Amino acid sequence: MTDKQAMGTSGGTAGTSGFSARALTALLLTAIFLFGLVRITANVYSYIADRQGAGLATSPTIAWMLEGSSLAAWVVMMIPCWFAVGRIRPPRVPLPATVAIHALLAIPVSLGHIALMVAFRTMLWWTMGLDYDFTSPDGSPILYELRKDLSAYAELVFILFLVQWLVARYAAPPAKTPERRTLAIGDGSVTHHLPADEIEHVAAAGNYVEVAWRGQRLLHRATLTAIEGELAGSGFARIHRGRLVRRDAVRRVVTLKSGDFDVEMESGETLRGSRRYRENVEG
CATH class of the missing domain: 2.40.50.1020 (LytTr DNA-binding domain)
Structure with a gap:
């Protein structure tokens, strides 16, 4: 007499030996966000130290609101940037054309970042019963932010390109459902x-x-x-x-x-x- 044993599962490529494209993308983007948090933490304490060194009054809360609103605005702008990188990158688009197109895109992306950042800060200051004044040390706040955002956009484009390349290369292919006979x-x-x-x-x-x-x-x-x-x-x-x-x-x-x-x-x-x-x- 023999009893048929229950079939076990050994797991497939997508189940145990690799991440799906969606999971790997989420993991990498989360890592980018955490890296952003580390950077704004450093910026907050640098801002506080600079203000104290200049003998100016400083508030850690205001410092965190300034940097946090900028990060939140970049998180939102990452969405159009993600699709732009997906469509405008080598080898789909030649490298010189890719650089030129992204150099042009950096301006509207930066303006979008500035608009969102100012909107977030205005709401945050309003909750504290204050008015937010969009200023800069040189008296030209938009140009001041644009100069900073151009390098931030270049860095973001490179990182997103790297994320999409890693996902395309290393994500496990979706499991195929066998056709039912x-x-x-x-x-x-x-x-x-x-x-x-x-x-x-x-x-x-x-x-x-x-x-x-x-x-x-x-x-x-x-x-x-x-x-x-x-x-x-x-x-x-x-x-x-x-x-x-x-x-x-x-x-x-x-x-x-x-x-x-x-x-x-x-x-x-x-x-x-x-x-x-x-x-x-x-x-």
Whole structure:
């Protein structure tokens, strides 16, 4: 007597040995955001130190609001930048053209960053009952921010290009869902298209075959040999010259003294098998 063991899973490429494209993208972008937090932390303490060195009053809260609003604005602007990098990069676009296009894009991206940053700061200052004044040390706040943003945009474009390259190169391909195989069974005036993995067993019945499917018996005009050919590669095995069973549906094999055997199916039905075919379900 043998009991069929439950099938285990060994995991596929996308499941255990690599990240999906979405997961890898999220991981890398999170790493970029955390790097941004580290940078603004350094900027906050540098700002505080510079203000104190100049003998000016300083507030850590204001410093964090200034740097945090800039980072938040860049996070939003990262969305159009992501799509721009995806479409304008080598080898899709020649390198000189890529550099020229991104140099032009840096201006509207920077203006968008400035607008968002000022909007965030205005709201933050409003919550504190204050008015935000958009100024700069040189008296030209937009040009002052543009100069800083050009280098920030170049850095962001390079990082996003690197992220997209890493995802394209190292992300695990999506698992392909195998096409479900079906068998056309004509039962009287009705033709059933049965998934092969739902057919439990097939038995010869004269010029017909009897197909066991979901507790029903469908009578189809065909030979068992012909059906066996159609089901080749679908996990069916012959246990008798007049019977096929789906191996995955076999729950137990009981060997008899005569050498023949009985197979207990998942439906609870017991079928007799011939000893010459025993290795088909026990192997």
